[in-house]
């Protein structure tokens with residue numbers, strides 16, 4: 001029995017992390033969060049979204065600097081990577097629901113149609129690939145009037 005438990009522990013320690021990201025190291029303790037709007041807020045478009053990040057820095061896309069990344073707003077999606085783990089180790093697409101702030105912006109005006117929307121922030125490296133330990137915010141839900 002002891003042997004079985006030991007084997008189980010070894011296997012568990014070998015399991016892949018829940019989120020496996022790209023090649024660029026991050027601070028696993030970094031926290032990315034949406035300062036504004038608040039979860040549950042009712043707002044008008046364009047929505048001023050303010051990006052929070054603790055434990056890492058912001059640098060523009062294309063700039064190689066340790067422990068930095070740039071913000072992405074993911075609109076109307078499940079938790080980034082939860083439906084497609086490969087999304088965590090490849091470049092984030094650029095379209096109306098995956099908005100890049102490669103200039104190193106820390107806030108932006110985001111156009112949204114009236115209705116209920118979700119927003120999430122995802123940090124990515126100079127090549128738009130999420131970090132080895134992906135850094136992302138919680139998903140918030142807002143209503144646009």
Ligand SMILES: [Cu+2]
Nearest residue numbers: 100102124128
């Ligand atoms: Cu990007």
